[in-house]
Structure formats: C-alpha cells, structure tokens
Amino acid sequence: MSFLYPQLHDAFARLLAASAGRRVVVVGHARPDGDCIGSQVALACLLRARGVDAVCCNPDPVPRRLGFLVPSSLPFVTLETALAERRDAIFVDCADRNRASARFAEAFPRPLGNIDHHLSNPNYAEHNLVDTPSAATAEILAGLAQDAGLPIDTVAAAGLYAGIATDTGQFRFAATTERTFRLAASLLAAGADPARMGLELYERETFGKLQLLQRFLSSLETCADGRVCIGLLPEGVYEETGTNTEDSEGLVDYARSIDGVEIGALVEVRKGALKGSLRAKSADYRVDLIAAQFNGGGHACAAGLNAKGETLETFLPRLRAALVARVEAVAAARR
Ligand SMILES: [Mn+2]
Incomplete structure (x- = not known):
C-alpha cells in the first residue's frame, strides 16, 4: 500500500x-x-x-x-x-x-x-x-x-x-x-x-451571532468594479450584540460570497487595535502576501493581518489600495 x-x-x-x-x-x-x-x-x-x-x-x-x-x-x-x-x-x-x-x-x-x-x-x-x-x-x-x-x-x-x-x-x-x-x-x-x-x-449559533452578522452585512462596500468587498466590525459591536471575538469567525466569507467579488475582507476595531481577515476566491491572489504588508500572513486564499497604532481613517485606504492593486495585477497577468 x-x-x-x-x-x-x-x-x-x-x-x-x-x-x-x-x-x-x-x-x-x-x-x-x-x-x-x-x-x-x-x-x-x-x-x-x-x-x-x-x-x-x-x-x-x-x-x-x-x-x-x-x-x-x-x-x-x-x-x-x-x-x-x-x-x-x-x-x-x-x-x-x-x-x-x-x-x-x-x-x-x-x-x-x-x-x-x-x-x-x-x-x-x-x-x-x-x-x-x-x-x-x-x-x-x-x-x-x-x-x-x-x-x-x-x-x-x-x-x-x-x-x-x-x-x-x-x-x-x-x-x-x-x-x-x-x-x-x-x-x-x-x-x-x-x-x-x-x-x-x-446550527448552534447564538441569536447575538446573527445580529453581529447583520451589522457586518450592513457595512459591506465594494470597490475595484465589484471585485473587492470590505466589511467592518466597529468598536463596541461585540458588547452591543452580546457576542465576542469567537463569533466573528466566518463572517468574512459573506464578503467573498458575492458574485464577481474576488477578495473579501473583514476589518474589525477592538480596544483601539485593528485586525483584518482576507479571503480570496483563487490562490492567484496570494492574500498571504497582502497580509504580510500589514503585519500578518496565512494562506494564499485566507490570511489575517494586524495594525497597531493606526486609525480606520488611515488604515482603510491603504488596505483598499493594496487589494485593488492585487486584483488589477492578477487580471493583467490573466490577459
Ligand atoms: Mn488549519
């Protein structure tokens, strides 16, 4: 054998x-x-x-x-x-x-x-x-x-x-x-x-977990002609929904699940620190390399990142730019 x-x-x-x-x-x-x-x-x-x-x-x-x-x-x-x-x-x-x-x-x-x-x-x-x-x-x-x-x-x-x-x-x-x-x-x-x-x-979710999902879904925004989708979990959202950080697992998959979206992202603000999750539909996007630019890492299709001492106002445009650049680069390489 x-x-x-x-x-x-x-x-x-x-x-x-x-x-x-x-x-x-x-x-x-x-x-x-x-x-x-x-x-x-x-x-x-x-x-x-x-x-x-x-x-x-x-x-x-x-x-x-x-x-x-x-x-x-x-x-x-x-x-x-x-x-x-x-x-x-x-x-x-x-x-x-x-x-x-x-x-x-x-x-x-x-x-x-x-x-x-x-x-x-x-x-x-x-x-x-x-x-x-x-x-x-x-x-x-x-x-x-x-x-x-x-x-x-x-x-x-x-x-x-x-x-x-x-x-x-x-x-x-x-x-x-x-x-x-x-x-x-x-x-x-x-x-x-x-x-x-x-x-x-x-199928053993809490009610609060679905309220957290609701908050995340209502924050989704797309860029790069709908190929990148980013959602937020603002400071205090866990307290407001009676959930904790365990409950954010899997939310980012909803950002990726939209037709046409190639990379989905979740950004959360907690205790003044920023954390992010990236999920791509193809390994070509190498989101581990994008995450590495933001103090993170992971897999080609799934990665996590951290940003200390940064605000959402400065961080989000940088992340958005990195994601848009990556989908453009992969699209160009495929042409
Ligand atoms: Mn594993």
Whole structure:
C-alpha cells in the first residue's frame, strides 16, 4: 500500500519515537478554530493511546461551539501548568510560534514538534511535519496516522473530521482533493458522524451571532468594479450584540460570497487595535502576501493581518489600495 504522506512518514516516526516517555503539551493557536482544536484533540488521543502523557494548551479558551470535540478526560491546561510540569511542546496548525502568542513563543523557543499546513511555516521545531498543499492540519494528521497504522478512536476521528470539514469550508475550498475525501471517509469508518458534526458546527449559533452578522452585512462596500468587498466590525459591536471575538469567525466569507467579488475582507476595531481577515476566491491572489504588508500572513486564499497604532481613517485606504492593486495585477497577468 502506498503512503498518503511518503515525504513525512519518517519524520512522523521520529516524532513519535521522541515523544515516548515524555510529558507532552499539544499547543494550538490564538482564537482557535475547528482545525486547531480538532488537531490538538486528535494528536493528544493518538499520543495517549501510545502511553504518552499528553495534554493540550491554547492562549485562548476552547470556543463554545467546539467544546463538543473535547472529552472531559482530555485536559486543556494553562501555560503555567504546562511549564510547571516541564512538558515538551508539539505545535499544531501554527504557521509560527507567535501564532500561539508571544508568551508561548518565549516559553517554547524550540518545540519538539510542528505539524502544520501554512505556506509561511519556517520549520521552527525539532521535528517538522509541514505540508502546504494539505487543506487542513487535521488532514495531515489523519494521513500520517493512517500511514503509520495508528488506531484512530472516535474522539480523534471527530476532531480530525471537524478540522477537515471546517478548514475546507465543508469540502468546498480549493485545497480540497480526492485525498481529503478519502481521509474523511476513513474518519467516518472510525466513528465520525457527519450529521452531528454539521449540527454542532453550523446550527448552534447564538441569536447575538446573527445580529453581529447583520451589522457586518450592513457595512459591506465594494470597490475595484465589484471585485473587492470590505466589511467592518466597529468598536463596541461585540458588547452591543452580546457576542465576542469567537463569533466573528466566518463572517468574512459573506464578503467573498458575492458574485464577481474576488477578495473579501473583514476589518474589525477592538480596544483601539485593528485586525483584518482576507479571503480570496483563487490562490492567484496570494492574500498571504497582502497580509504580510500589514503585519500578518496565512494562506494564499485566507490570511489575517494586524495594525497597531493606526486609525480606520488611515488604515482603510491603504488596505483598499493594496487589494485593488492585487486584483488589477492578477487580471493583467490573466490577459
Ligand atoms: Mn488549519
């Protein structure tokens, strides 16, 4: 039988060997999403099944709607606890250590492992398992587990399925491949329930979340002849709708969903700082490179940015100009 990840097979075997007999903390990123939590839970399960003492740790709490992925037997501990227990860190879904915050980057200067699918990942760990064409970190983990013949229990299967389903936009985004579907099918065989996943992930919204969406939709504006669409979440909108930053996940997809829009953007103002999300319909737009101009990064089709010490009045025109320039450049290259 041929491997799904032949190029990572030996590195995964080395990471498993290095984990044996150690106390491990599986680290995820700030504002964790389905791929992050799902991958953390699954890797912790795989390690625990091999007798490794593994826990999880994030700079932010597990989001409410992802709580169903975390069994009570699997602790998410604080950074202080992980450090006090002298745990070795395996980072998942983190393009760099700072995605897990500066505190985590400082605490783990050279992590034991790094499993990720972001383009900008600089291989910052002792054992690096990075595959950028993969649609999700969970896809890499599912493939590695299958290649290594590791048993996948129902908790790990649910985490991996949720990670793949969310990072592919429910099997729609460009990185979705035949391998993605094959692995999803094997996760169903291992106990993942797609109907339950769909319900938990997409049909347990709060009323406030839809009010937040309403505010975002009412702010949408287009430029570059309708090829760029930008929406705003102004200061105070979370308080006004009884929501929090977890609830802004996915809103930017509505900006991109309009016919003719090539890049959608969300800009939010919170505690005086500006944050943005960019989503493109094609990898040609390389929104990770646009984000890099604004202290950010990510994938070719999905990236995030930050702007400190700037106002919306100065920031928005700069972002708009960068987005318009990019759609013009891609259009010119296609002609
Ligand atoms: Mn991911």
